[in-house]
Amino acid sequence: MRPEKAPYWALLLSLVAVGACAAVKPLPPVPEPMVVSADRSGADLALVPGQELVIRLPGNPTTGYRWSSFGPTEAVLIATGPAAYEPDAGTSQRVGAGGFEIWRFVAARAGTAELRFEYRRPWETGVAPLQVVRYTVSVR
Numbered sequence: 001m002r003p004e005k006a007p008y009w010a011l012l013l014s015l016v017a018v019g020a021c022a023a024v025k026p027l028p029p030v031p032e033p034m035v036v037s038a039d040r041s042g043a044d045l046a047l048v049p050g051q052e053l054v055i056r057l058p059g060n061p062t063t064g065y066r067w068s069s070f071g072p073t074e075a076v077l078i079a080t081g082p083a084a085y086e087p088d089a090g091t092s093q094r095v096g097a098g099g100f101e102i103w104r105f106v107a108a109r110a111g112t113a114e115l116r117f118e119y120r121r122p123w124e125t126g127v128a129p130l131q132v133v134r135y136t137v138s139v140r
Helices: 003-023
Strands: 034-037 043-047 052-059 066-070 077-079 084-087 099-107 111-120 131-139
Touching: 034 043, 052 066, 052 111, 052 131, 066 099, 099 131
Parallel strands: 034 052, 043 131
Antiparallel strands: 052 099, 066 111, 077 099, 084 099, 111 131
């Protein structure tokens, strides 16, 4: 390569490098997880794809009652694992103290899903649940 052409090649390579960097758009940040409890039962919840939904329901497994989850039947929400139990921080040292059953879901795609939770003793049949909690979740 002749010396007088070298600055043109350097300029061309610099422009290509700058253009490549400018073409990469950062992904938009995923919003913080939405955390809801039983007091929001009946609420319409709005999420964006990738956002986490955390359901925290009060419970006490020493009584035999457990929360059962029904839904989602659509692929709008995906459970990220089984329910977890977390003792109430204020009463965790007490024998028989309650805590929270926690479910985690991720908004997978646009659409609407229904979530329903029933607080009952699993071995009792023909008995109405002690409490029912419902949410309608829209992902846009």
